[in-house]
Amino acid sequence: MLRPTGVVRWALWAFAGFVLAFVYVPLIVVGINSFNRDRTFGWPPAGFTTQWWQTALTAPGPREALVTSVYAGLGATVIALVLGTLLSLALTRFDFFGRSVVNLLVVLPIALPGIVTGLALQSAISNVLTPVLGISAGLFTIIVGHATFCIVVIFNNVTARLRRMGTSLELASADLGAGPWTTFRRVTFPLLRSALVAGGLLAFGLSFDEIVVTTFTAGPGTPTLPIWIYNNLFRPTQAPVVNVVAVVLVVLSILPVWLAQRIGGREAGASRL
């Protein structure tokens, strides 16, 4: 690899450092403030306290929001894994009329502004779901809303893997006497597994910190963690607890993404035949 020298090298370091600081210093400040004894976050911190953490852990609001977020993330991820994988198999392994249109329709939700998706879903909920089916905004509608973009993540991961895999392994399996289902169970699925895990973790991470679509699909009684933060941000009494919840949110969102990257990276190395 080319190694920059002299001034260029120094400038690159400085620039990279500046960008990283810009992104991470605010996060660190939030982390520190969750232990700041001063209720209005005076700087430098007035002293160390775990009081806000205790309050946050015992207060019902954040805990219920956390549970809602976990359920929403798991639900959306499971739906996305099943539908995203099936869609990907259909679109990469079979040729049919309107294939490219379906392909576009599948990936469109990730390009669609969240606010449009949210509005559309809200209108569907209030005009169709609630009056006709009796389903009102709540956990179920959050899951459906999140699934719209989680499917895309799984679909992209699985499609990339299927393309890289090619069809020769599946042909070889059929050639050796395996029917389509046996081939999927013994060859395709095992080779997709790591892509599914990585995609699933990424989807969960996306769902976990989503706020725009959630604003429109969550009912008043079921805030997710990000919604709870947003609702309590400007209430002076809750401000210190918000910091704590934010730290938890950051950790729980980054963890799956980091894991997904690790799995993705290891796979890329191992499958280079």
Add this chain to the structure above:
Amino acid sequence: MSEGQAAAIRLVGLRKEFHGTPPVVAVDDVDLVVGGGEFFSMLGPSGSGKTTVLRMIAGFEAPTAGRVELAGADVTALPPHRRDVNTVFQDYALFPHLSVRDNVEYGLRVKGVDKAQARTRAMAELERVRLADLAERRPAQLSGGQRQRVALARALVNRPQVLLLDEPLGALDLKLREQMQVELKAIQREVGITFLFVTHDQEEALTLSDRIAVFNAGRIEQVGTAREVYESPATGFVAGFVGTSNMLTAAAAQAVVGTDGAFAIRPEKIHLTLPGVSAEPGSVRTRGTIAEVVYAGPVTRYVVDLAAGGRLTALEQNGHRTAADGLVRGAEVDLYWAAQHLISIPTT
């Protein structure tokens, strides 16, 4: 092919068109019969349709028209997993997530052979290709030649009626390829299965095959034994593709042979002498100038520009020749060959 027995493979009017405007005709009404236990090669340049024919026999491509029969049964409509053929793929297509042994066991396991028996048979097949000690490895940990042998064992363990081999030696280096050719031939004799072998390497086809079909532009130009295809090519294409092409046409044919038409002559049939040395009676003789001398170890190749027009390549054994025999670049020489070695090519 033995009498009264159904052909191992029978292709009737097999045709494949691929989408496009106009449609691309990859295989153009091919008829072919391959006998049981034959080592049969489909030889041709890339794009001549030989691999497409193979894929239609395996069931990976559906023919546009025509029929594929295996042992007398029409299998045209059957999916690959219902056909009693196995394929050795060009890229081997070994399952990367399975060990070598699990790869070889795969076909038996999916057909319901119990674990213990499948294992025994897989290990026996790995013994045959001398890879039993690497049974626990993953394909990624093997060399190209070893992967090739695993692919062969994985297909052979199922004892199919027909083994399809799609340029299986293409990715190997020359030494390994020659070694595998010997092994392939020995294995085929041992197991007695019909081998249908696709290759673009004419030497490989000549060395291995009982019979060869020469493909060109989606059609079969000639079917015959190695000797027939090489010594009596049916068309100009076969004469040019199998072996070095030495063609005498138009004015050169008129001048050298005495009649119009197209003639082929193999380089090793041509002898060179200095002018004036008498040749064997009954031979065709013509004069030329050496344009190029290529020394290649056991043989030397001479490219000669004929006085009558055209250019011929002659191949001389180096066994009894020396550097001082006067056959150097620019030298005038006489070329002669026995009349029966001149092959008349039908012009179309």
